[in-house]
Amino acid sequence: MSMSSAEIRTAFLEFFKERGHQIVPSSSLIPGNDATLLFTNAGMVPFKDVFLGTDKRDYTRATSSQRCVRAGGKHNDLENVGYTARHHTFFEMLGNFSFGDYFKREAIGYAWTFLTETLQLPKEKLWVTVFEEDDEAYEIWAKEIGVPEDRISRIGAKDNFWQMGDTGPCGPCSEIFYDHGEDVWGGPPGTPEEDGDRYIEIWNLVFMQYNRQADGTLDPLPKPSVDTGMGLERIAAVLQHVHSNYETDTFVALIKAAAAAVGTEDLQAQSLRVIADHIRSCSFLIADGVLPSNEGRGYVLRRIIRRAVRHGSKLGAEGPFFHSLVAELVRLMGDAYPELVSAQGRIEKALLQEEQQFARTLQRGMSLLEDAVADLPEGGVLAGDVVFKLYDTYGFPYDLTADILRERGFGLDQAGFEAAMAEQRARAQQASQFGEDYNARLSAETTSSFSGYSEYEGQATITEIFRD
Ligand code: ATP
Ligand code: MG
Numbered sequence: 001m002s003m004s005s006a007e008i009r010t011a012f013l014e015f016f017k018e019r020g021h022q023i024v025p026s027s028s029l030i031p032g033n034d035a036t037l038l039f040t041n042a043g044m045v046p047f048k049d050v051f052l053g054t055d056k057r058d059y060t061r062a063t064s065s066q067r068c069v070r071a072g073g074k075h076n077d078l079e080n081v082g083y084t085a086r087h088h089t090f091f092e093m094l095g096n097f098s099f100g101d102y103f104k105r106e107a108i109g110y111a112w113t114f115l116t117e118t119l120q121l122p123k124e125k126l127w128v129t130v131f132e133e134d135d136e137a138y139e140i141w142a143k144e145i146g147v148p149e150d151r152i153s154r155i156g157a158k159d160n161f162w163q164m165g166d167t168g169p170c171g172p173c174s175e176i177f178y179d180h181g182e183d184v185w186g187g188p189p190g191t192p193e194e195d196g197d198r199y200i201e202i203w204n205l206v207f208m209q210y211n212r213q214a215d216g217t218l219d220p221l222p223k224p225s226v227d228t229g230m231g232l233e234r235i236a237a238v239l240q241h242v243h244s245n246y247e248t249d250t251f252v253a254l255i256k257a258a259a260a261a262v263g264t265e266d267l268q269a270q271s272l273r274v275i276a277d278h279i280r281s282c283s284f285l286i287a288d289g290v291l292p293s294n295e296g297r298g299y300v301l302r303r304i305i306r307r308a309v310r311h312g313s314k315l316g317a318e319g320p321f322f323h324s325l326v327a328e329l330v331r332l333m334g335d336a337y338p339e340l341v342s343a344q345g346r347i348e349k350a351l352l353q354e355e356q357q358f359a360r361t362l363q364r365g366m367s368l369l370e371d372a373v374a375d376l377p378e379g380g381v382l383a384g385d386v387v388f389k390l391y392d393t394y395g396f397p398y399d400l401t402a403d404i405l406r407e408r409g410f411g412l413d414q415a416g417f418e419a420a421m422a423e424q425r426a427r428a429q430q431a432s433q434f435g436e437d438y439n440a441r442l443s444a445e446t447t448s449s450f451s452g453y454s455e456y457e458g459q460a461t462i463t464e465i466f467r468d
């Protein structure tokens, strides 16, 4: 069977509607009920207060396709984008939720039925994990569903125990993986090779059954709940018989549009994947009211836009191109997300403006570089902190600075640059200890929660491209 992303989304929601779930539209990427969270990063976010019992709905079962962003904050997949087959900054999480209604047995049964009957996935391609102490889930998978025991693994708390915060609702998870086959590198869940792209986690079932007290004890919840999340792009890859999310319908179309916009014919270029990913997160963030700025959410948005622009220039883009991809995105996703359609003009304008401003910033960076170089003796070495400032403040890739200096017969203090970079990373790490508690600190230390793009990924044509 082959299904489009739109068909899968509909099939999922209908499946759960038939089983008594209320279809709830996607919420905004800006969490309305949680000032501590950077972006909506899971389907359960809009239901957080329902799980906590402080919000009541007139349903006890819900299903949604929630738009999510994982860039910055506790879950940051930005640096995975373009490198793994399965990570995006923006993705859609299909979920079903039980608020004190059904529990493990039904949640596992629904997931299995949807995958193997509705979507007709071959059972032998599916692997599952349970939390190491969760014998109940293990037994359901092994005895009731009939998954062979060599395809069930018990995993520790790091990956298979979920909690909302240091206290409050929490519980074990069970994850379902799909085996993409021998021609893809990677190992089964729980092995050192699991980070490869062969066995891909498609669905995570969270069984909220405890309330963690301040002293760490776990009190059973009187009415346990369920929260599940399946990445639409990952299941689309499975159903479209491709090994990478970037080869699914939505991404192929975006990659083609991006290739045309930057003027390359190499559809395999990794940079195109990055651009195709980033146009989605940037557009949806702007649709939800974020604008590029120097702090907080706006800063994260700015860095994503610049990363995309940088990759475009790497491929030879001559001038602003990123904003021109919005039309294709609206064509692809507008039906499912009407808010994207009405925001189209606003998104294009904001992106174009940022592209132009980035061009000017790059020029200012050039003049800073010129000034710094003017003070150097013949054959001198540019200090690492200046190189870092160019990188961090002016968005100059390390390689670009290195190239310009080399052309003029100067050197560069690489160790100093790396030290400055390491210092920034240490700050970022400190900030990430706040975990989900994204807070006011982010605005004070704008670079902190966002370690940005890999520091050596620039290329030399960028200044020419952005010259007015
Ligand atoms: P992974 O281990 O692959 O990073 P995860 O365990 O962090 O995934 P969960 O937090 O369990 O992911 O989210 C539920 C589901 O959402 C995952 O099973 C996956 O299908 C999907 N998902 C998670 N992160 C991403 C992402 N960055 N891009 C696309 N889909 C994602
Ligand atoms: Mg992850």
Ligand code: MG
Binding pocket: 159, 201
């Ligand atoms: Mg995982």
Ligand code: MG
Binding pocket: 175, 201, 204
């Ligand atoms: Mg998971």
